[in-house]
Amino acid sequence: MASVVVVGGGVAGLTCAWRLRRAGHDVEVLEREPVAGGRMRSERVTTPRGDFVVDRGAQFVASGYRNMQRVVDALGLRARLHPVANTSNAILRDGMLHAGDYDSLVAFARSRLLSTGAKLRLPRLLFELARHRRRLDPYHPERAAGIDRETLARGLARIVGEEAAEYLFVPAFSSTFDADPEDLSSAFALLSARFVLSGFQLQAFDGGIGLLTQTLAEQVPVRTGCEVTAIETNADGARLTIRSSRHSGQSGAGDREDRVLADAVVVALPGSLVSGVVASLTPEEKSFFARVRYVRGMVCFLMTERAPETLPWYGVAFPRREDVGLYGLAVDHHKPRVAPAGAGLLNAALTATAAERLRDAPDAAVVAHVIEALAHTPVGRLDPIATAVHRWDPMLPLFYAGYLPQLAAFLARRERSPRLAFAGDYLIGPYTEMALTSGMRAATEIARAVAG
Secondary structure, three states: EEEEEEEEOOOOHHHHHHHHHOOOOOOEOOOOOOOOOOOOEEEEEEOOOEEEEEOOOOOEEEEOOOHHHHHHHHHHHHHHHOOOOOOEEEEEEEEEEOOOOOOOOHHHOOOOOHHHHHHHHHHHHHHHHOOOOOOOOOOHHHHHHHHHOEHHHHHHHHOOHHHHHHHHHHHHHHHHHHHHHHHHHHHHHHHHHHHHHHOOOOEEOOOOOOOOHHHHHHOEEEOOOEEEEEEEEEEOOEEEEEEEOOOOOOOOOOOEEEEEOOOEEEEOHHHHHOOOOEEEEEOOHHHOOOOOEOOOOOEEEEEEEEOHHHOOEEEEEEOHHHHHEEEEEEEEEOOOOOOOOOOOOEEEOOOOHHHHHOOOOOOOHHHHHHHHHHOOOOOOOOOOEEEEEEEEEEEEOOOOOHHHHHHHHOOOOOOOOOEEEOHHHHHHHHHHHHHHHHHHEEEHHHHHHHHH
16 A cells, blocks of 8 residues: 655544555655644643643534534543534624524514514525526535625625624624634635524533544654655555744754655645745746735633633624624533533633734733723633633635635646645635535545555
């Protein structure tokens, strides 16, 4: 069987390697960080109150994640995957928190989040979904390239009106994907709505979302603290230049540079980083990767002695007209065994503007921003016993207006770099399910390449 190197130890790379290894190939994963898992990783924070588990990037699994659910079963993790105890949501408007979930038409009619006129326009979204249903395949977003012409902000305003867009839909998208509505497309909004409506009960692993990637990493050889600086491929195989460090994957004076040879390579890095590593890209591939864009995000975790009584929801979204400086807040202690009994674990996503302003600020300044922002909402002023700040660059791929035609052209390209495949959420969608699916597809593609 063939030797394959997978560059990147996130869920896409680990799934790809796991699948190739199960097929009998000789596989090794090279990961720059000291721990595999990428943006689907959990870490433990010890406090006098007890241990908290912080999900650094990805926050949940969904019942509709069909490929991930199959991997969960294959890894024997079904017994450790549970529904999130509370998945209700709220949205801030005019200083008040309004329920964003409605279990009946009566509850929806009574909601004061939207005016009657705005509510009457909402069925137009269902009509739009029905009108484009043949193009809207969340697992093949490139099929919607023909309708990818406008931003999410403009498209939703056209379909459901300014009020519903601003106070219902945009906050949901921004708090989920950490992006402004001008940086996402209306076609992406329709794809996401189709995905959610197909079944989206939130689930979480007992003790943290990182259980999946941790288990995958135990199934395949992974070399951590190893940065791939150059990749070249040709018809005979692949050559990689790597820099290894004993200092948590950070380059320094004690680094060692090596060469690795393999029959093929899978690049499972964020798409915006690919061109800086792969020297043998075709012109069409270079053109595509030059247009892949990611969010530069910042997330702050607050651990409290007791769960705040002002937060009976799982998620709270903040429309930008409310000027909070946060996209949203997730109440993570509703997930199984991530916080001591009765304690609070909150996860706040900063807006792009706030994250850029605080990019180089100390963690204490980020925490102060979050606490002060929440103090001006019904959540109130919190007094955390511990905090954690995570800066992500890159964080999530931006499916901006006009991206899908470029993706379609890339996937259909005739000239391809030999013995090379790509995996990552930028190829399908900014969900862990899509990252995992891309890893599966890359494993199939590279197995065919080495067999031929």
